[in-house]
Amino acid sequence: MNREALKISLPGLELKNPVMPASGCFSFGEEFSKLYDLSELGAIMVKAATHEPRIGNRTPRVAETSSGMLNAIGLQNPGVDHILDHELKFLEQYDVPIIANVAGSEIDDYTIVADKISKAPNVKAIELNISCPNVKEGGIQFGTDPETARRLTSRVKEVSDVPVYVKLSPNVTSIVDMALSVGDIADGLTMINTLVGMRLDGNGQPILSNVTGGLSGPAIKPVSLNMIYQVRQHLPHIPIIGMGGIATADDILDYISVGADAVAIGTMNFTDPMICPALIEALDEKLGEMGVGHLHDLKGRAYK
Amino acid sequence: MKNIMTVVAQNRIADKIHEMVLEGEITGSMKTPGQFVHVRINDTTEHVLRRPISIADIDQENSRFTIVYRAEGEGTKKLSKLGPGDTLDILSPLGRGYPLEQNAHVLIVGGGIGVPPLYELSKQLNIMGVRTTHVLGFNSKKDVFYEDKFGALGDTHIATADGSHGMEGYVTDVIRTLDADFDCFYACGPKMMLKVLSETMDLEGYISLEERMGCGFGVCYACVCETAEGDWIKLCTEGPVFRKGEIIL
Ligand SMILES: Cc1cc2nc3c(=O)[nH]c(=O)nc-3n(C[C@H](O)[C@H](O)[C@H](O)COP(=O)(O)OP(=O)(O)OC[C@H]3O[C@@H](n4cnc5c(N)ncnc54)[C@H](O)[C@@H]3O)c2cc1C
Ligand SMILES: Cc1cc2nc3c(=O)[nH]c(=O)nc-3n(C[C@H](O)[C@H](O)[C@H](O)COP(=O)(O)O)c2cc1C
Ligand code: FES
Numbered sequence: 370m371n372r373e374a375l376k377i378s379l380p381g382l383e384l385k386n387p388v389m390p391a392s393g394c395f396s397f398g399e400e401f402s403k404l405y406d407l408s409e410l411g412a413i414m415v416k417a418a419t420h421e422p423r424i425g426n427r428t429p430r431v432a433e434t435s436s437g438m439l440n441a442i443g444l445q446n447p448g449v450d451h452i453l454d455h456e457l458k459f460l461e462q463y464d465v466p467i468i469a470n471v472a473g474s475e476i477d478d479y480t481i482v483a484d485k486i487s488k489a490p491n492v493k494a495i496e497l498n499i500s501c502p503n504v505k506e507g508g509i510q511f512g513t514d515p516e517t518a519r520r521l522t523s524r525v526k527e528v529s530d531v532p533v534y535v536k537l538s539p540n541v542t543s544i545v546d547m548a549l550s551v552g553d554i555a556d557g558l559t560m561i562n563t564l565v566g567m568r569l570d571g572n573g574q575p576i577l578s579n580v581t582g583g584l585s586g587p588a589i590k591p592v593s594l595n596m597i598y599q600v601r602q603h604l605p606h607i608p609i610i611g612m613g614g615i616a617t618a619d620d621i622l623d624y625i626s627v628g629a630d631a632v633a634i635g636t637m638n639f640t641d642p643m644i645c646p647a648l649i650e651a652l653d654e655k656l657g658e659m660g661v662g663h664l665h666d667l668k669g670r671a672y673k
Numbered sequence: 674m675k676n677i678m679t680v681v682a683q684n685r686i687a688d689k690i691h692e693m694v695l696e697g698e699i700t701g702s703m704k705t706p707g708q709f710v711h712v713r714i715n716d717t718t719e720h721v722l723r724r725p726i727s728i729a730d731i732d733q734e735n736s737r738f739t740i741v742y743r744a745e746g747e748g749t750k751k752l753s754k755l756g757p758g759d760t761l762d763i764l765s766p767l768g769r770g771y772p773l774e775q776n777a778h779v780l781i782v783g784g785g786i787g788v789p790p791l792y793e794l795s796k797q798l799n800i801m802g803v804r805t806t807h808v809l810g811f812n813s814k815k816d817v818f819y820e821d822k823f824g825a826l827g828d829t830h831i832a833t834a835d836g837s838h839g840m841e842g843y844v845t846d847v848i849r850t851l852d853a854d855f856d857c858f859y860a861c862g863p864k865m866m867l868k869v870l871s872e873t874m875d876l877e878g879y880i881s882l883e884e885r886m887g888c889g890f891g892v893c894y895a896c897v898c899e900t901a902e903g904d905w906i907k908l909c910t911e912g913p914v915f916r917k918g919e920i921i922l
Contacts, residue, residue: 396892404674424905429885431895433722433748440887445894445905576885587718616718639888640713640721642764643675 374656374663375649377411377631379608380556381494381532382466384411384631387621387664388649391612391635392416392470392496392536393442397456398463401638405646407463414559414633415456417472417498420481422448427578432568437588437614438636439566441579444472449482457489466493468534476524484528494531497522497555500538500562512538512562515550522551532556534610537600539564539592548600548607557608558600559633561593586636590614594627598671601628616644618651625664626671674699674767674890680759681737688815690786691753692729692741699765700736703728706794707770707861707881707914710740711889713762714748724748725886725909727861728766729789730796741789741818767889768913771879773797776856778804781823782844782870784862785811790881791861792819795826806830806855808847810862814838845869868922878917884908 375386389412390401397415398407407413425445432439446452460467469486473479483495499521500512511521518535526533534557541547548558563583568576575581593613601609611629615621616637624632637644652664661667678697686692709727714720730739744753755761771794779798783791788809795805805827811817814837823829831839832847840847844866860870861881871880887893891910898908899921906912912920 394893396894400891425894425897428895428897430897431722431885431887431893433720436718436721438721438887440893440895442894445897586721614718636721637718639893640718640723641675641762642888642890 372653374661375653377665379610379630382412382468384466385409386411386649386652387625387631388645388652389414389468389610389631389633390638390645391633392468392498393440394635394638397452398460399456401642402463404642407460408465409646409649410465411631411649412466412468412493413460414468414470414496415452415460416446417444417470418446418449418452418482418486419444419472420449420478422446422451429577430579430582432576432582434566434568434584434586435588437584437586439568439577439582439584440563441577441582443579449485453485453489457486457491461491465491467491468494468496470496470498470536471525472498476521479521480524480528483525483533487528487530492531494556495525495529495533496559497525497533497535498562500536500540512547513541515546518547519550519554522554526554534559534608536560536562537596538562539589539596544596545599545603548604552604552607555607557610558604559610559612560600561589561596561613564589564592585613587614587616590620590623594623597624597629598627601669602672615648616640618648618655621648621652622655622667625667626669628669628671630665630668674764676763676765677760678763680755680757680761683753683756685753686741687818689744690741690816690818691744692739693752693755694737694739695761695763696735696737698736699763700731700733700738703731703738703766705766705770706773706797707790708766708768709790709889709913710763710765711767711886712740712752714751716762720748720751722887723764723889724752725767725889727790727881729792731793741786743786764889768909769911770794771859771881771914773801774857775801776803778806778853778855780848780851780855780858780876781805781807782848782858782860782862782866783807783809784844784866785816787860787862787866787881788819791859792822794859795823799826806851806853808832808844808851810834810844810847810866811838845873848874864922871917871922874917879914880917881914882908882912882920
């Protein structure tokens with residue numbers, strides 16, 4: 370099929386289409402590779418890598434909410450060296466750019482990981498995870514304080530061999546201030562990460578062992594759309610990969626309409642493991658029906 | 674792995690306990706007892722998480738399988754409203770089930786809604802010529818199900834916490850009264866029951882655990898449990914069945 374209408378070029382990333390799985394919702398692809406050809410994807414945002422292996426939080430780590438879910442996984446991962454030698458190696462057999470999600474508790478953690486991981490042959494960009502709400506030591510502070518975020522981003526830029534996208538947290542007073550603080554250093558933005566939330570059981574007790582978790586899924590789409598809409602007005606040219614609750618091709622068009630360049634699918638990969646290839650197909654058909662030559666012809670139409 | 678199945682029958686078989694028979698091609702890949710399916714509640718985005726439910730009975734000849742579940746929360750209550758001809762989106766078969774070993778006589782212990790996967794297990798062991806004795810524990814008479822079905826496969830003892838049916842007390846109270854030599858035990862039920870069994874039974878054993886799940890197939894890291902060696906492994910792909918002592922309960 371001719372998918373010229375879906376091809377997108379972003380710093381470091383030549384995307385066959387704008388659809389990619391979001392970090393933490395796809396692990397490192399191996400499980401999904403048994404279901405479909407990973408080369409069909411625009412890119413893959415792999416699970417967060419930290420310097421040392423991390424165990425994560427105690428269970429229960431997930432809870433369902435109305436049209437969404439809470440997670441408090443706590444960035445469990447085998448550490449950057451293992452990820453380089455095994456998980457990223459495995460992905461080399463596919464013709465798909467990898468966006469490496471980099472996390473840490475201190476600036477040095479981030480720079481060590483970014484330095485190493487940006488040298489992997491298939492890693493074409495870094496997604497700087499300054500916004501995970503489930504990591505107590507330091508993690509969240511990078512995502513909520515503009516000055517700290519700026520300092521971290523520039524340090525990571527110095528060591529990274531590939532473009533750096535900063536993943537913004539919605540858990541801030543002003544998303545625009547956060548975007549502006551990193552906007553002239555970062556090569557792009559990804560937004561949004563999960564919103565802090567909690568859920569109680571019938572006995573009035575928090576379900577998650579961590580008490581709070583990150584809210585994701587269709588419930589957060591309106592929040593994410595609004596944040597991208599606002600940021601796009603202040604930063605008309607910065608590449609933005611949008612995410613939050615995408616479940617249909619129409620949802621993707623909404624993200625493009627508020628000014629996103631490409632999109633990522635998170636939670637819905639759990640609900641329907643075939644969702645990414647299904648949405649690529651559906652999006653292509655939709656543009657055909659609409660008579661739109663290229664997806665980006667619709668970009669930013671919400672402002673007109 | 675992902676499949677649309679058709680509901681053939683659905684019946685309430687005890688208080689809040691429903692038995693649903695499903696038909697579809699994917700049944701062909703269901704082999705090991707103790708594996709589970711991950712059920713999507715409906716095709717809207719109202720419920721984003723699937724529900725893990727054990728496979729209770731496999732009927733390869735008719736491409737059918739059975740699940741037995743408690744309609745307790747929002748999702749399972751919705752499932753209980755489905756009837757013949759309705760369809761259900763499931764991921765299956767998931768997880769590692771019970772190892773089928775050629776023993777002479779085994780003890781099968783179930784607690785409450787942990788009983789269902791043990792039925793297919795006992796069926797398969799009986800086909801292999803293994804003698805099975807079943808001890809099933811429930812809260813009360815109204816909660817008891819599958820007594821006759823297990824009875825047809827081997828000695829079956831019921832314990833109820835309130836004494837309204839079978840012996841009063843817990844499964845362990847019944848087990849103490851049994852005068853037989855077992856080669857190993859297989860269990861599924863509340864964590865406390867599995868813990869007591871693991872600690873008190875002087876036998877090899879296999880236990881099936883539960884944990885809240887995001888994906889059910891190993892990608893989200895929601896369902897981890899800690900091994901005796903201190904590793905954190907995923908219950909949905911490395912379990913839900915583990916050897917006694919392998920996992921910290
Ligand atoms: C491997 C495995 C096999 C299972 N087999 C069976 C079975 O055969 N029959 C049966 O009745 N139940 C079984 N369960 C438990 C069953 O998954 C839950 O009771 C069910 O998900 C609750 O859903 P709900 O819609 O009623 O509850 P809700 O409260 O509406 O569910 C909200 C969320 O919590 C999760 N959740 C709630 N309780 C549990 C629980 N006890 N375990 C795991 N997740 C939970 C749900 O999956 C859902 O994501 C099994 C669980 C696992 C992990
Ligand atoms: C189980 C789970 C784990 C996640 N892990 C990460 C992670 O490791 N790094 C990260 O940047 N975002 C992580 N996220 C956030 C997602 O990448 C995404 O930003 C968010 O879920 C919103 O998209 P969605 O509504 O489509 O899920 C995780 C989300 C979920 C649900
Ligand atoms: S439920 Fe996702 S890893 Fe087990």
